[in-house]
Amino acid sequence: MGVNVLKGGAFEPWLASAQKLSSDGRTLTVDVDKKATWSDGKPVTAKDVVFTFQLVKKTPALNSSGVSFQSVAAQGEKTVVFHFDKPAFTQVASILQQYIVPEKYWTGKNPVTFTNPDPVASGPxxxxxxxxxxxxxxxxxxxxxxxxxxxxxxxxxxxxxxxxxxxxxxxxxxxxxxxxxxxxxxxxxxxxxxxxxxxTYGALILVFNHDKGALKDVHVRKAVELAIDRKQLIQLVTQLGADPISQTGLDAATQGKWLDPAYKEAVQTDLAGAKSQLQQAGYTLSGGKAVKDGKQLTLNYIEVADFADSVQRARIIADQLGKIGVKVNVQPLASGTYTDTREKGDFDLAAYGLAYGAVPWQIYNPLLNSEFAGTPNGGKAQTNNYLRWRDKSTDGLLNQLANTGDEQTQIELTRKLEKIIVDQVPYVTLSNITxxxxxxxxxxxxxxxxxxxxxxxxxxxxxxxxxxxxxxxxxxx
Missing domain, CATH: 3.40.190.10 (Periplasmic binding protein-like II)
Structure with missing residues (x-):
């Protein structure tokens, strides 16, 4: 099914014609459209769906949404039933957005390395x-x-x-x-x-590597947050329709019902406030440098070399942080090297895009859940938690969100998550993404x-x- 961000994350039929989650959130029934066929003329069946999800479950590299289920089984030719060992209210959107592959052509293939040279698909x-x-x-x-x-x-x-x-x-x-x-x-x-x-499609954020010494200090993170001039970034790096948005990463225009009114406005540039935060972290400003234990605060910012506008953005941020005495080394890397470096945690700063879904949990869970943070100090991160953010309060709220189907309760829990993001600054929101x-x-x-x-x-x-x-x-x- 499709999720239309412009309609509040509403589900729209596509390969699936209908879906129903049980009242306790532990059983999801999905009906494959009876007319659906593959491009080779064969029908799309429930077995294809089951095969795809079993493939995703056993292949972490494919499970970027962190989908988890106890079992999945075909019930007839066109119905699929998922069972969960705990309520799965917030997982429904991720499951319904999963692309399905034909079992006939993917059986026995390595899904990570298979190039699919003659693709058979269900699309037009x-x-x-x-x-x-x-x-x-x-x-x-x-x-x-x-x-x-x-x-x-x-x-x-x-x-x-x-x-x-x-x-x-x-x-x-x-x-x-x-x-x-x-x-x-x-x-x-x-x-x-x-x-x-x-x-608006999502949010552009600057992520911190929380396994690195200086960035473990919230005052350093807040200093970076306050030193960045978001309006200048947007003016100098073209992105049509971009605007500074809430530090939560949620845009009021499309995510308004989830957003706490107290956090609606974007963070304003405050160099004096940024310097004060560095002082609270034990740094002194000497000769235009933020110094602690005789060393200037230095951060490494990685970016994909082929993305000229992104590299330009990184250099502008480096200049902005230089105004509070922080040295930023911008490292343009080949795409493959960038991915490997980010996953291994060999960086301090990196830009990242969040794409909105049906509910904010879809972006917050893979981004902030410690389950996806990998092992500390050099361990390979799973899915999207390249921040290596590990926080029991965050995990607790994400778990509560996953266990309730009541929208008002989801809103209240989401706003508690927003408070953590605003107070603890696990990342810095730069703008919306159009x-x-x-x-x-x-x-x-x-x-x-x-x-x-x-x-x-x-x-x-x-x-x-x-x-x-x-x-x-x-x-x-």
């Missing part, structure tokens, strides 16, 4: 071309779900400059890239046909917009959201 398209220059998809003639009129999708690899020219010339119809000065460079050239839609697209109505109409915000249109987002967009598109006659 099949793969026709895959190379470093372009991905091409062709519409299935037998697609079982929605009527889609877009017969072919071409996904070329382009840079920002090429992207703009291809959009304006009609070679491209939609782009999910970060185009600088989008309104001036693109929309204003033909306002009748050129448009965009970039709603996800969407720039589009041209030269060839197709029906893209989402501010006046018709039915879903997120970022092509890279894929899944139910972009299929929903494709189903709305109509050719210009």
């Amino acid at each position: 398209y099949t793969l026709k071309r895959f190379d470093p220059q372009q991905i091409s998809l062709a519409l299935r003639g037998d697609y079982w779900r929605s009527r889609i009129q877009v017969k072919q999708i071409r996904l070329p690899v382009v840079n920002s400059a090429t992207e703009i020219s291809q959009l304006t010339s009609g070679q491209e119809d939609v782009s999910g890239g970060a185009i600088p000065n989008l309104e001036k460079q693109y929309v204003d050239k033909d306002p009748a046909k050129n448009g965009y839609f970039y709603p 996800a969407g697209c720039a589009w041209s109505s030269r060839n197709w109409t029906g893209f989402p917009s501010k006046n018709n915000p039915y879903d997120i249109c970022a092509p890279w987002n894929g899944g139910p959201a972009f299929e929903n967009v494709l189903a709305h598109l109509k050719p210009v006659k």
Whole structure:
């Protein structure tokens, strides 16, 4: 099923047509759509779903959401039943968003290393071309779900400059890239046909490695939090529609009902306050340096070298922290090296994106649950807790959230978690993350917009959201 962030995290039918959780939260029944078929023409069955979840359960690298269940079994051809040893109210969204693979083609394969060269899937398209220059998809003639009129999708690899020219010339119809000065460079050239839609999708945070000495001190973390100028970051590193948001990581526009009004506003830059926090941590400011035991406070900030805007952001943050005497070494790394370095904990600072789901527990649990923190000092982190945040109060609240299906209780518990995030600063929230697209109505109409915000249109987002967009598109006659 899809989760529509723009509709408060509402579930929308997709491969599953219905789902029901028992009143005690220990049994989840999911019905696979009776019409669903794989692209080889075979039906999608309950056995495929069971196979997929058993694969996820025994392969930690695939279980990024931390899904846990006692058993999963097929009940007939199209019904799947999950049993849990404790209430699973907050797990439902993660389970319903799991992509399903066909048992026939994945049996006996290593799911971590298998490249799936001839993919068979349940979606509306099949793969026709895959190379470093372009991905091409062709519409299935037998697609079982929605009527889609877009017969072919071409996904070329382009840079920002090429992207703009291809959009304006009609070679491209939609782009999910970060185009600088989008309104001036693109929309204003033909306002009748050129448009965009970039709603909030999640939050951009700066994570601390809590296994590192200096960052174990909350005063050091608060100093970093207060020294960062979020507005400057947004002005200098282009991200359309970005704004500073609550330190909790929740954006009031889409996550308002969960957000404590006391934490609604973003943290304001306060250099004097930041320096005071460093002093409380035992540092003295000498010659423009924050010094303790004769050494300047120095932090290593890792980033993916290929992400030019992210590296630029890291350098700006380094300059901002320099104003309170903290030295930041920015380390651009190759993608694979970056991932390995982050997992091993060989860093102090790193940026990270949170994608909202049906409930805040979906982002907080993998991010902050000590179960996913790995072993201290160099142990490989599991899933998303690269922070190595280990806190009994946090774990307790996450556990309580997982055991209640009452929304008001969930709100109260979530707000207690927010207080920990605000008071203890396990990470620093920089801004919201917007996800969407720039589009041209030269060839197709029906893209989402501010006046018709039915879903997120970022092509890279894929899944139910972009299929929903494709189903709305109509050719210009």
